Amino acid sequence: MARIVMKFGGTSVADLERIRNAAARVMRAVEAGDEVAVVVSAMAGATNQLVDWCHELSPLYDAREYDAVVATGEQVTVGLFAIALQTLGVEARSWTGWQIPVSTDGQHGKARIMAIDGAELIRRMQAGQVPVIAGFQGLGPDKRITTLGRGGSDTSAVAVAAAIRADRCDIYTDVDGIYTTDPRLVSKARKLSHITYEEMLELASVGAKVLQTRSVELAMKERVRVQVLSSFTDTPGTLVVDEDEIVEQEIVAGIAYSRDEAKLTVRRVPDRPGVAAAVFGPLAENGINVDMIVQNVSEDGTTDMTFTLNKTELPRARAVLEAMRGEIGYADLAADSDVAKISVVGVGMRSHAGVAGTMFKALAGRGINIQVISTSEIKVSVLIAAEYTELAVRALHTAYGLDVA
Amino acid sequence: MARIVMKFGGTSVADLERIRNAAARVMRAVEAGDEVAVVVSAMAGATNQLVDWCHELSPLYDAREYDAVVATGEQVTVGLFAIALQTLGVEARSWTGWQIPVSTDGQHGKARIMAIDGAELIRRMQAGQVPVIAGFQGLGPDKRITTLGRGGSDTSAVAVAAAIRADRCDIYTDVDGIYTTDPRLVSKARKLSHITYEEMLELASVGAKVLQTRSVELAMKERVRVQVLSSFTDTPGTLVVDEDEIVEQEIVAGIAYSRDEAKLTVRRVPDRPGVAAAVFGPLAENGINVDMIVQNVSEDGTTDMTFTLNKTELPRARAVLEAMRGEIGYADLAADSDVAKISVVGVGMRSHAGVAGTMFKALAGRGINIQVISTSEIKVSVLIAAEYTELAVRALHTAYGLDVA
CATH class of the missing domain: 3.40.1160.10 (Acetylglutamate kinase-like)
Structure with a gap:
């Protein structure tokens, strides 16, 4: 019982x-x-x-x-x-x-x-x-x-x-559970029997819309075991649980993608202390969430700052930064909406080296250029041209050994 | 204010x-x-x-x-x-x-x-x-x-x-108020500026479906002045108020009709004490509401009992009485669904004689036969053949001086 x-x-x-x-x-x-x-x-x-x-x-x-x-x-x-x-x-x-x-x-x-x-x-x-x-x-x-x-x-x-x-x-x-990636994109996607809270959170925030992020956060905090399953079939679903409950943890749990982001580059910003705050402060004040951020190595005293944000926020972000142009002192803005974010998620990364390397190698092997990279403890995300989305997800799915047998 | x-x-x-x-x-x-x-x-x-x-x-x-x-x-x-x-x-x-x-x-x-x-x-x-x-x-x-x-x-x-x-x-x-009768039936129907709670209750219970009966009962008990008016026009409606508020009380406030009733006659019932209870007790126990009741003068030790009830209850009432036939000891049942109840309502009846007489005379003048009569302090109701409904209502409306000038 x-x-x-x-x-x-x-x-x-x-x-x-x-x-x-x-x-x-x-x-x-x-x-x-x-x-x-x-x-x-x-x-x-x-x-x-x-x-x-x-x-x-x-x-x-x-x-x-x-x-x-x-x-x-x-x-x-x-x-x-x-x-x-x-x-x-x-x-x-x-x-x-x-x-x-x-x-x-x-x-x-x-x-x-x-x-x-x-x-x-x-x-x-x-x-x-x-x-x-x-x-x-x-x-x-x-x-x-x-x-x-x-x-x-x-x-x-x-x-x-x-x-x-x-x-x-x-x-x-x-849907009948959490998959290693979107089954509509990758026919070899595999349903996971288990996934950790942390992995589910990373997958949820990068585009897998099965569970609302807040519910996973709460489940993790309260240690509630959650099962995602279909009301139209009788097959078991996916258990979202504590890491300790998963005996044989895979290194990578899943590959997620999002086409909802855009890339904005602030070019030739003076490379001096406080310039990041000058760029991102006004955006935050206007409620614009920024995701990945990279800053180039400085050349002749200036640098380029690139970041991603939700596509729908792009016009507002441009307007905010254009209003601040004099204060920040940049050359110009370059936007690109034609990008996709691909993320590899897995708690196994904590103890296994080489996860990012496998990713970069797999993408390079398909001739896919990486525009931005960001990493967290259990996630590696890259920004690529949107047209390569399917190709990238399928290549990574195979590279991490996630394909169904 | x-x-x-x-x-x-x-x-x-x-x-x-x-x-x-x-x-x-x-x-x-x-x-x-x-x-x-x-x-x-x-x-x-x-x-x-x-x-x-x-x-x-x-x-x-x-x-x-x-x-x-x-x-x-x-x-x-x-x-x-x-x-x-x-x-x-x-x-x-x-x-x-x-x-x-x-x-x-x-x-x-x-x-x-x-x-x-x-x-x-x-x-x-x-x-x-x-x-x-x-x-x-x-x-x-x-x-x-x-x-x-x-x-x-x-x-x-x-x-x-x-x-x-x-x-x-x-x-x-x-609707934009309470009328002297149904305006769809009588083009000369007149909107009342005032009506008493008691009259409204009688009109509501005999078929004028503007206000729910319970709300009028409550208004009367709590002395709440109610106005019925249209949300689609800006004309004043009808005030439902205490009798004291109405200065020039008409004798008759309105004529109502209902085609929802049926007539059932229990023929040749033994005319002895307790026979009414034997007929109406089982009906009440089965939740069947009876409205008008008349009992003929006794002939050779038996009498006919006639009553009206909601048409939809007729089959159940028949079934109940047929099951009790041995106990009650009647000859047979005669039902008629082709009837209408016409009611004349007005608090003025309390102080004015001859209201019922005017009604009977007006109906007789149109050759309309009255099947059952019932009266209350402020109402006279008659049951007639349904085909005369419009004729009767119009005749009474004129007879009581209710027609618009």
């Missing part, structure tokens, strides 16, 4: 038929002797409709009212899901965020969960009742409904799992 | 454009110096969709879950309405039933309001904020969401008006 959280995303509860199927899955777990708490998203499409209405009324809508409107999506699902469970003979009741309560901070529209008292939920689960909990929502200090921001239901599920000390948090979604 | 509740029904908030229009109406009232609280229904159609989903999942759904699902309709409207008001520069915030709270009893799906603490609402209104309150919902003793049953938003509005001691409760709907 285990205590598990089963979380169903929007596509898994998109209509009554899918809600019935998801409920049947819960029933089987209950019949197998598990204690189950369910966390659900809004029916696919429902949230978009509600968000659109708010936007249409006012682009500058009151986030507190937005929360009241948008949180109804999950409230509908929990009620319907509880009815579906009851129809299958499973004792169940719905819980909104304010009923538990899921206490959050006061940042309406992007609240953070502060506390969930799991005692009542545990008591009911032990008495045989399945709590069906609205994801994505909570109660703010102002006693008004808050939402956690898009994708927040994964975070809700992990937080509930921590609060009820669940053995596992199963995230049902429309 | 007045303190008013403005209640908008589903058709008045059916889409964003109508929400904007309704909000503009509130803005004009605020600008004129009124303190306004808004009560809203779900957007037209929303509730039906939610109810359908519950029914589809299970005809025997858990009413507590039904409430959680269905109450979201009004929650969406209050958030959107508050945003619409803010966009017009009117300070506003939304309130769900549980936030105020609107305390109800525990009858999920058809709860009754027990208490509303208006202090916080009044404080905010005096500070210039417009509360936008979800109608139709409350919080049960189990701390779960309750709904008041279909049409309950009118009742919410009147209850809020009582709680905040409002000068008036304006119910915006798709």
